Amino acid sequence: MVIVWLWGLIGAVLLIGVIIAVIMVSNAFRNRIITEEIILKSLPDxxxxxxxxxxxDIHRRRLPSALLNPLKGKVDVVLLGGDLTEKNSPLDRxxxxxTLVTSIAPTYVVHGNHDYRAxxxxxxxxxxxxxxxxxMDENVRIEREGASLWLTGVDFPKKGGKTSYRPFPRLTMPNALDVTCRIxxxxxxxxxxxxKSVPADLILAGHTHGGQVILPFLGRRHVENFYHKYDAGMxxxxxxDGxxxxAKLLISRGFGxxxxxxxxxxxxxxHVLTLRKEKE
Known part of the structure; x- marks a missing residue:
């Protein structure tokens, strides 16, 4: 009886393990778009x-054309926040x-750490x-009916490390703090x-994967204390800056x-983000 009971227990544990593994893999390959509105005070009308x-954080995944193709003509810009690939991932992917994202809308990209490892x-x-x-540490001006929205792309340090970033690119136009909206x-x-200062209205980032695997009772396991708070979300x-x-900061859990x-x-x-002007 004891042996039968032990084998039953082992079988139950293995079954639970298989179920958990299936759920974890399924979550890794979900195709999910989060839609939300972001209200910005300085946004031009x-x-x-x-x-x-x-x-x-696409990494090795293939973007789903069936999900993204319907967005053609419905989004104004595509922003890719780094780790578009990784070492040994097929470059044709x-x-x-x-090819897919650039067919949807004008596309802007920054490097991630895994891009440099490829x-x-x-x-x-x-x-x-x-x-x-x-x-790569530069500003782009997006214009609409004479008004401007500034996009600044920060390049990940090629040699890694949080202190080896190049200087933050400044806007050259006069009175930038008063008249600009910056992402x-x-x-x-x-x-x-x-x-020391972050003169921006909206910051978009990734890298954290939201912890990727958040274990019950243990939570997110990160080396840097920063990520214990700033893991994923808004x-x-x-x-x-005076x-x-x-600024509003959105940290994505990433796609890969x-x-x-x-x-x-x-x-x-x-994410599909709709910018809204704050009502006076």
Whole structure:
């Protein structure tokens, strides 16, 4: 009887393990778009309703054309927040992904740490060849009816480390603090922790995968204390630029996975963001 009971217990444990494994893999390959409105005080009136497709941390995954093709003509810009690929991932998959997103809307890209671990020269050739704009610590002006929305792309340090970023690119136009609306696209939100000021209205980041695997009772396991709070979701970040205002910070859980293709408590996601002008 004891042996039968032990074998039954072992069987139950194995079954539970298989079920959990199936759920974790299923979560890793979910195709999910989070839609939300983001209200910005400095947004020019003509940009009210401006829509962004934001995707980060694709890694080895293939973007779902069936889900994204219907967005053609319905979003104004695509922003890719780094880790578009990784070492030993097929480059033709990156090429297919880039062809897809650039067919949807004008596309802007920043590097992530895994992009630099791949063959970066080929990665950049594919990105630029697709027609996307690779932002390496530079500003882009998006214009609509004479008004401007500024996009700043922060490049991930090629050699890694949170202190080896290049200087934050400044806007050159006069009275920039008073008359501009600015979005920052950066792969790793930890970059914020080393900035004396962040003159922006919206910051889009990824890298964290939302913890990727959040174990019951243990929660998120990160080396950096920063990520214990700033893991995934929407936050407020002090601008410290003399305005007394805060920037909105969105950290995406990302579409792909790092290391193993598993997720628990942090399902894959991408975002369609509609910018709205704050009502007076």
């Amino acid at each position: 003509v940009f009210d309703g401006f829509r962004i497709l934001f995707i980060t 990156l090429a297919d992904n880039m 063959d970066i020269s080929w990665v950049d050739q594919i990105i630029k060849g697709s027609g996307a704009k690779l932002l 920052i696209l950066v792969h790793d939100p930890l970059w914020l922790s080393i900035q 936050f407020q970040w002090p601008r410290r 305005t007394g205002r805060e 996975t790092s290391h193993l293709p598993i997720r628990w408590g942090s399902p894959a996601e991408m």
